Amino acid sequence: MARWDPGTADRLRKAALELYAEHGYDAVTITQIAERAGITRRSYFRYFPDKREVLFAGSEQLPPAVGEAVLAAEEGESPLQTALTALAEVGTRVTQLVDPSPERRAIIAATPELRERERSKAAAITATIQDALERRGTPSGQAKMAAQVATIVFGDAFDRWIDAAGKQGFPACLETAAATLREACG
Numbered sequence: 143m144a145r146w147d148p149g150t151a152d153r154l155r156k157a158a159l160e161l162y163a164e165h166g167y168d169a170v171t172i173t174q175i176a177e178r179a180g181i182t183r184r185s186y187f188r189y190f191p192d193k194r195e196v197l198f199a200g201s202e203q204l205p206p207a208v209g210e211a212v213l214a215a216e217e218g219e220s221p222l223q224t225a226l227t228a229l230a231e232v233g234t235r236v237t238q239l240v241d242p243s244p245e246r247r248a249i250i251a252a253t254p255e256l257r258e259r260e261r262s263k264a265a266a267i268t269a270t271i272q273d274a275l276e277r278r279g280t281p282s283g284q285a286k287m288a289a290q291v292a293t294i295v296f297g298d299a300f301d302r303w304i305d306a307a308g309k310q311g312f313p314a315c316l317e318t319a320a321a322t323l324r325e326a327c328g
Contacts, residue, residue, distance in 0.1 A: 150179065150181060150185075150189060151189045151190075151199070153179040153180065153181075154175060154176070154179045154181075154186065154189055154190065154196055155196055155197075155199075155241070156179070157175050157176075157178035157179040158170070158175045158193065158196040158197065159197075159243065159245055159246060159249070160178065161174055161175060161178060162245075162249045163245050163248075163249065166252070166253075167193075167249055167252070167253040167255070167256060168253070170193065171193070172186050172187075172192070172193050175193065175196065194255065194256065194259055197246060197249070197250065197256065198259055198263065200239060201263050204232065204236060204263070204266075204267060205266045205267050205269070205270040206270070207232045207235070208228055208229060208232050208267055208270055208271060208274075209270040209271070209273065209274040210274075211227075211228035211229075211231050211232050212224060212225060212228040212270075212271055212274035212275060212278070213274050213277060213278065214228075215227055215228055215278075220288070221275050221278075221280045221284050221285060221288035222288040222291055222292060224275065224278070224288075225271045225275065225288050225289060225291075225292035226292055226295060226296075226316065226320055228271070228274075229271075229292055229295070229296045229299075229316060230312065230313040230316045230317075233296065233299065233300070233303075233312040233313070233316060234311070234312045234313060236312075237303060237308065237312045242303060242304045242306075242307055242308035243304070244304055244305075247301070247304055264293050264297060267293050267296070268289045268290055268292075268293040269289070271285075271288070271289035271292055271293065272285045272286050272288075272289035273285075275288060275289060291323070294323075295316065295319045295320050295323055296316065296319075298319040298322070299312065299315040299316035299318070299319040299320075300312075300315070302315040302318060302319060303315040
């Protein structure tokens with residue numbers, strides 16, 4: 143295959159998911175992923191820096207996008223609602239790029255290294271939301287709490303979206319998760 147083939151990254155993601163599901167994350171090598179996708183090991187690194195990032199590619203763009211959305215949000219909403227509105231907007235864009243694969247979620251759940259990567263991603267989102275809320279004038283303690291809660295709701299909404307196999311819009315999943323939180327708080 144030509145190295146500029148626009149479908150190569152998708153083939154690599156598919157190959158990695160298949161191999162991780164068949165053999166477990168730890169037992170799979172980059173060479174195996176590359177071979178299954180029809181490219182060389184060396185070419186693999188043009189797309190992903192390691193075997194972990196094949197599952198998380200593009201996630202580094204999420205925190206800055208969320209921060210920008212929080213800063214651009216209309217005034218007048220609570221800090222938590224501002225964060226949730228921003229996450230609904232950005233989450234919608236993310237779901238257009240992510241495969242709603244329960245297999246991906248299962249592989250991450252079964253692998254400590256990947257669970258840690260998920261936690262790092264969530265921490266980066268939380269820190270970015272907190273910073274953006276503080277820049278909007280929200281007191282630090284409120285900004286921190288709103289950011290933490292919003293990130294938890296976002297994670298739950300993403301799970302709901304996967305459970306719905308992408309057939310339910312992300313904003314609806316986020317609203318359901320937020321409603322569940324409100325019910326839990328009484």
